[in-house]
Every structure is written in C-alpha cells, then in structure tokens.
Amino acid sequence: MKAFELVEPATIDDAIALLDAGDPGVRAVAGGSALVPMMKARLFQPTRLVSLRRIGGALRGIHAGDGGLRIGALATLTELEHSTRVRDAAPVMSRALRTLSNVRIRNVATLGGHLAHGDPHMDLPPILLTLGARVRVAGRGGERWIDINDLFLGYYQTAVAAGELITEVHVSAQPHDARTWYEKFTALSADDWPTVGAAVWYRTAGDRIGEARVAVSAATERPVRIAAAEQILTGAAPSAETFGAAADAAAAAVDPLADIRGSAAYKREMVRVHVRRALEKAR
C-alpha cells in the first residue's frame, strides 16, 4: 500500500467536512475489510481516509419498532448476524449473514460499508431490495434518504455522492405473511463470492400471489429487481409452473458479466436455476 493521510474525526459533521474535499482519493473507512484489499491490489490509492471508528453512538445500534429495523451504519455484520431483532424482523438476513465471508471479516465489516462499496457480489443488497429499505445519508447540505432501489447505480457505483456518508439503514417492517428467501450460488469454492445471488419476497392473497419481489445480484453489474419476473408472479398461483416461468423471465432479463466465475451464458442459466429455487424455498 502507498502512504495516505488518515484522519479520525469524532463527529459526523467533522467527518463530512473532511470527506467533502473534491478529491476522488478521499473515502470513508470503517472496518476496512473491503477497502484495504483494494488498496493492497492498488485498485484504489487513497489520498485521505476518513476513519469513522471514533464516531460514537449516532452510527451504532440496531433498533426495532413499528416502522421496521433502524440499523446504525457502523453496526458490524457480526452484530447483525447475532441480533435477535434482525432474526425476528428479517430472518432471511440472519441466514445470509452466516455465509457472508467469514467470522473475522464479519467482525469488522459494517453495514454502511457493505452498501457503500457498491460491489455487486455483496449478499445483503439483493435481500434489502426485496425487503424494502432506505438509506439515510448525511452531507454538507444536510440529510437525505435514498430508497434502496435507487442506491446501486453500477459496478462499484452508488448514489452516495462524494462528501456524503451513510449514517443509518431502515429496513421496512415486514407483513407477517411475507415469504422470503436468499439463494446464494458459489461456482468455485463453497466460501467464494457468489456467482449468482437470488433474493425473493412474496405474499399470497387466497390461493394467489398478491405481491412479489425478485432481485438478482453477483451475475450482474449491480443488484437489480427483475420486474418481468415479478409481473409473472403477481396474481398467479404459487406453483412450480409459475416459479419456472418467473425464473425464465429473470434469466431473459439479466445482462450477466463474464468473469472467472463463469461465462455470461452460464450465469444466465444459473440465474434461471437459482431464482426458481429461491421461489420454491421461500418461507
């Protein structure tokens, strides 16, 4: 790694002032588990890192209420994994966290960093796309909320602007009859980054699916909702035929990236398989 300036502000305001420098080499850092590997590979060479570790309570904590979960941006993935509030409100998140990287990384990685990194291989973004969530962002001009559907703009690109900081994540309250699942497919070793992530969410009204959400990640340049699959599911019976048709629609809709985890054609087929499996397993 190359030398850089490291600053450790004690307040959010001071952090924003230090981040807002008009320099793409200035970034916030929490646990560093995503940034440091990029720095070691010289994919990112910061001029200044703004460490958030001395900022206290405002960025921490996991709270549950009528409106859903409020999670501080500095909550670690381990805290989320073991949180009974998360398990009660969104068991699909707790399950996914168990195979998200490893214990040591989860001990330092934070939810804010997980989202701000914009890496399409992350496990929680597709899940949050189906659960419904919004991200609170602070900047010099004040605060704003970004709907999770508007957060991921491209490969490692998010709607969080230079000089802005994710401070909190709200996960929507879930109706008691919502069925969810996240299917993670790793084509190389079991603990590799996913080749495909498929998250699904649906509710039934009588013997039909009333509302459905489907999201795909990892195979694509960013985590995406699949409207064509959701349309097929909505109003249909939750049958093998319906799930197969929705999976076909997802496979047709995605634009997979070829890499060491598979060709674009292979990943398209894996999207088909794993969207179907996620729908079959949703509970």
Add this chain to the structure above:
Amino acid sequence: MTHQRTLSFTLNGRPVTATARTHETILEVLQRDFGLFGARESCGQGLCGCCTLLVNGTAVSGCLYLAAFADGAELVTVEGLARGGTQHPIQCAFVEKSGFQCGFCTPGMILMTKELLGRHPRPTDEQIRHYLSGNLCRCATYPDIIESVRRAAELV
C-alpha cells in the same frame, strides 16, 4: 504528521507503544517492532485465517487491519495465550489431538477456536465448522483440527 502515528495499545497483557505509518497493517507492526510471527500473512485477503489475532476480544484478519486502528485497543496473539510457561488449554488440545501437520495455520486455528468457545462453550460440529470455515489448512488436517476443538471445549 498524519501519515505516521504513535500507537498505544495493550499487547498480550502488556502496555506498549509503536510508531506506524498509516498504510501499514497491524501484522507488519507486530512482526517488525515486536518480533511476533504467530500471526502471519498468507493469502493477504482475509480468506485463509493465518493472520488471525484478537482485537478487544474478537478475531480479526491482521493482514487487512490497519495498524492505526489498534491505537487504544487490547491485542492478543497466539504468543499471549500461555501463562507462566503453561500452555493454554486450547493449545494443549491441539497438541493432544495432533490438530496440525506443518503448523503454519495453527495459530489462526487456535485463536478462532478461542473466539468460538467464547460464544459457544459447548459447540456442535456444525458450529465448529461454521467458525473455522474461514481458516485454511493446506496440509488438510481438518478432521484432527475438529477433534482438537472438541477436546478444547472439554478442557477450557
């Protein structure tokens, strides 16, 4: 000077200071300034677990942990587990069950076992595999490692 830091932290129970540049990892400081090589860099990406150390009681990958973040923290490496010439019960269990071959990954395995037993004092095999899934043994002594962890749970 913002590119260099004087760090104060507790290392294996002893208060210490060190000077580190901002782009150095804690692993580099432990090796260079303190001659501690139990935590060693292998994959350099947080995947293999050879660089495991405990920071404030939780396991981290030292190869990704910026040295500056150790300021004010309590660090434990495998060298800090023995007490007065007596090995830690987890170390005894690994010796008793031969949970190693070349030994390169062993410090990481032992410290992850400490992390595991802190949360699950009587771990199931599934919990053992879950906690050690991020630690690689290229000699593939995994069955003996799992046996060692089971034994460690009895001894701790």
